[in-house]
Amino acid sequence: MRIPTIDLSMHRSELSKHVVKACEEYGFFKVVNHSVPKNVILRMEEESAEFFAKPSSEKCQVGPATPFGYGCRNIGLNGDMGNLEYLLLHTNPLSIFEGSKTIANDANKFSCAVNDYIKAAREVAAEILDLVAEGLCVPDKFSLSKLITDFNSDSVFRINHYPPLKQKNQLSKHNNIGFGEHSDPQILTILRSNNVSGLQIYNRNGFWIPVTSDPNAFFVIVGDSLQVSF
Known part of the structure; x- marks a missing residue:
């Protein structure tokens, strides 16, 4: 199966x-030619790597995550498994800065990068939601994006880190690393x-389809909240 690819440089009407077709038929698609600069992505990843390289x-x-902060735990066979670490942050800029004081050696550098x-990622998400609203002929085409553009929205930013396996090629159902089967409760996930x-x-059709990684693109997952809205 070929994953739908949305080229944001296409003509707006098409x-x-x-976007609507990809949401309806797959609930998942890849976005290319987005507006997020490479240097912005690189700075965020460098800051993230620096944090996860710290001693436990x-x-x-910075934890435990309640819900925000650092987490490293298993939550059962259908959830996080193995040595997955994560950092969950609220997307409010002031919240990011306050959290940075315990996360990074240089709070200003970390908070600016994040x-x-x-x-930039929020702008991509807002554009996609506006396109969904346009494609569905919603009277107020900004009605969906308004839900995430407010700094006080409940949007979250999660950074996952998967440490290398100590014993390669010896995977079993007990030491697989990653997320198990799940759906996302929010409106959209920009991954x-x-x-x-x-x-x-x-x-x-009831089949699990592998998705080829692409560091130059974003993957968009339609969340439960958007699905039930329409």
Whole structure:
């Protein structure tokens, strides 16, 4: 199965039709020619890598995630498994800065990198939601994007880190690393992957389809909240 690809440089009228079709038929698609600068992505990833490279004792001072902060735990066979670490942050810029004081050695550097990334990714998400509204002929085409453009929205930013396996090629159901089967409760998930594979989506025919990683693109997942709205 070929994953739908949305080229944001396409003509607007055609673009909205393609976005709606991808949402309806797949609930998942890849976005290319987006507006997020590479240097913004690189700075965020560098800051993230620096945090996860810290000793466990230092990282644990940022947790436990309740819900925001550092987490490293298993939540059952259908959830996080293995040595997955994550950092969950609210997307409010002031919240990011306050959290940065315990996350990074240089709070200003970390918060600027993360806030710049969130701002750019939020613009991509807002554009996609506007296209959905246009394609569905919603009277107020900004009605969906308004839900995420407010700094006080409940949007969150999550950074996942998967440490290398100690024993390669010896995977079992007890030491697989990653997320198990799940759906996302929010409106949209804007997902960036690096060159590590493993992502799969479940199609309407009942098959799990592997998704080829693409560090130059974003993957968009339609969340439960958007699905039930229409």
